[in-house]
Amino acid sequence: MCPGYTFELTQHHEHDRDTIEDRQFQLLTVNHHGSNNYLTGSEAGYENNFTCIRKKIPFRAQPMTPRPTVHGPQTAIVVGPPGEEIFTDDLGRVKVHFHWDRESRGANSQRKKEESSCWVRVSQTSASGGFGSIHIPRVGDEVVVSFLDGQPDRPLITGSVYNSKNTPPWSLPANKTQSGFLTRSTKGSGANANSLLFEDKQGSERISVHAERNMDTEVEYDESLSVGNNRVTNVGGSHTETVKKDAAITVLEGDFTLTTTQQGIHLYGKTTVILQVGNSCIVMTPESIALKADAILIDGSQGTTVQGKTVHINQDS
Template structure:
């Protein structure tokens, strides 16, 4: 192993001289920030002026640092930002600075945010987020997600952009890391580094981990109203690494074959999603089956694929953790942790991860559900970003096919939104809320009124003080009142119409009164029967007209009395017959005339 002064070079923005250093450590890990530290002997003087030391502390805080590692033609670069400086005092005099720093990814970890992405794939979402960081933070060709499905609804909630990208990478099995100079998302980089054990590689170790890979998940698909399930004992397309194969082969030694009893997940809502979760979980478990570690004297980049030659056996590996070291100025080595390069999902895959959300108010933006499921879209109170949801379901007192309680809030109204299992990806409307700008108008000291009122003003009012139940129209006109004393009143500004396919039966314990401002018309296609137990009285202010198409029969058990103030005219198209069992009397204060066109007979 050779040590050359140019194996490690440090460049600090604003400092033009060669950076003399010791105890350099650059720690790199996938889906995480990189960290570095070193001691910097920034001044050539033996005795350093404290004033100059103070100037250095002020000047280089926040400066960019670039590390260049070059060994036998293998070159690797990494950069970061100084975020900590500590002055060193030795024997009462300044003696350099302890420097600590972090990768540029920290720019995405600066502030928690909440926003929503609708109808977008990761290929569009991720570059947009990375573009919010430094201009040279990423390259488009380095953003190549393997999960290409378009998200109907994806929320970043109370997370920094870095935390959000990390969660999405965990959930959907995407490689996410800072390679030292640029951010990678989705797929991996390749390198041509080959390490030979005991030559360019020392302390080589292989760690095999036997853990259960099995999983069984169940979920609910609300669009199709069905339960969905998926399960697997192990991955079907895992690594071909021999040690990984052993772990897969011996799964039966530590796990039972039973898969029918699984766990619930809120991260899937259809068959495709739950099958994808099972596939990713088993692949992620497979990626944790074997770890390779060691110390290399050639630079290895995080996320790089490299080859280790161990005797006659070669291992193609993927670096998941790297620590670059330079104990003294110039010399270099790195410690690595790696997994087989042909794994099909990252070792940190976690299909159950989600952002936890609490119940919160929102405002309805749309209630015209294209599927007719009574759903609404809402806008959350998360600031000025994209915060409008997809169509979300709403709790009703009762629901079912062709039945239930169908009350949908109006656009602009406030609702309370909950989340299934606390998962930000699964919002639902719990109910509506009044606020200081939108009050019911029915508040009373004793809470006497219970009211249902629609947008147009139609309302049903139940008054616990009077016992009345009132139905009113949109113009404030009372249609019906069920009084607390037992009375019911119907009132219409225009017409009231009753229609029955068969009978209408009306019963009154006492009187039935009918009043009309003008006419009363009755019509029966067949018969009309009127039964009166007492007196039937009819009073007509003008004429009474009776038209009978057939016979007119009158049966009277008592007397028939008629009093006519004027003439009584009787006309018939045939005979007139009058019968009496006792006598027949005709009286007149003047004369009686009997006239016939032919003859007159009286017997």
Template sequence: RDWLLITVNRQGTQFQALEEESGQGATTYSNQWKAIPAHLNWQAVPESRPTVDGPMIATVVGPEGEEIFCDEYGRVKIRFHWDRDEVDDEQRSCWVRVSQSWAGGQYGAMALPRIGHEVIVSFLNGDPDQPIITGRTYHATHTPPYALPEHKTKTVLRSQTHQGEGFNELSFEDQAEKEQIYLHAQKDFDAQVLNDMTQHVKHDQHITVDNDHFSQTKNNHHLTVEGERRALTKKDATEIVEGNLHQKVGDIYALTSANEIHLKAGMKVVIEAGAELTLKAGGSFVKVDASGVSLVGPGINLNSGGSAGSGSGFAGKMAEQPKS
């Protein structure tokens, strides 16, 4: 008959191995075993697995020269403080999942802990084979973005430039009478609005562009200024209107040029005044008013030859389009 061995207990003594009892006693060996008929189904009782009680502190590690090290799932490598091997490389652990504040299919929040960051590691159901990073901590070496408790009223989201100097930041100041939302982009800032965008500034607005400013409106552009409107252009200015241009002034329209004013029309120019019209050059002038037409000058020439004066003509430049 065939038997299936399921348990073996061995027991032996060898007093010669004990220095204090060398040479005393005999060497013995015995065993006890249990077996069942081979045709019976049998499964060993699973041994209890070790468990981890509570979270642990660890440090994020990775290859030398890297600042950020992760896989396609956003998992990182860590080294526990009790690890006797002091080498901080990517061989210290398995890939460890990182808890995020929001996680969905192709949407949510993502902030990877970087090499050197201190993290809090928990274990799912206490299983040491299922670690997961559930938090991050500041300490004496890695301090908060702003000094505390001096800036205790700030809520801050600040990143750090990868392989360079600088940061991006969104922060909120909640101190009474000093409330502020601060946004800092280390390089570019891009915003996309698929429908309407509304801004309402209830006091002043100040905008400074240190280089070029490009703007494009693909439909209508309306501007209303209820107070004064002032503009200063320190170099050339060009305005091109491909349709009609209408200007209406409620009181005085004053135009001054240090050198030349050139008006040119493809068909006709009409200058109309309700009371008086004057053309003046040097000491000569032509004045038209209700009393008649007055021509005054050192001499008045009619059909005496000569040629008309000419202007410089249009030399403006088309506007450049903003980048998309």
């Protein structure tokens, strides 16, 4: 019996009913022990013990070469095909080019840069089933790549870093009190961006939100807005508000002014429009207009005309 050879097991109470294939075993190790009777005059003897596996199971020797290990994180550059600013797959993974990789560097390289690595996962602040946060590093970004358990075939991008080419969005250290996010419109110029800025300088605290084009806000239930001082709204085009139920504007102190500098003002009510100051009021309905006050003054500098099928003046007097 030698390691590597096979044998068929027979006359065994647990395996005699097995198929011939299941009774075929391959020897892995064999320990031989024998004794003779040259000195003792006793009977000679031989015994062995061995380890084996079924012949149908492929044998793989235990690897003795230590697994390559990457000690600590490295930085790399996100790469993609020419003309692509964002190169990713359905899991938000990207491909990177390590600084020490010479095979995909230079114009004479036979390997494309987007083939420099496998798809590398990107760590996010939250990643769940169909919800979470997402930020995909763009081509040219310098990212920090760690390796799970130090294994080179398990890379993971854990962050991004600025460098002399990719500088922070705000000048530092002049704006060191500012933090936030500034994106960049893909295939756009340097002036096209969305941003969310927090200014934490005491006495100048503010939050600035900029949408490069459209901004959509949806509230499925209630919304509350509280402004402690002044509020200014500037609309460069048209302004439309649709209220399904009631709408009210209350000015506690000061005046309410509604001014149009080019066209007229159209105030429409389906059943009634009431203009009231104290006890004086004008009530307009689809059938009539009623004026009520302690005194009514009509002054026409160019003339006054009262016209109707029937005109009553002091009818009850």
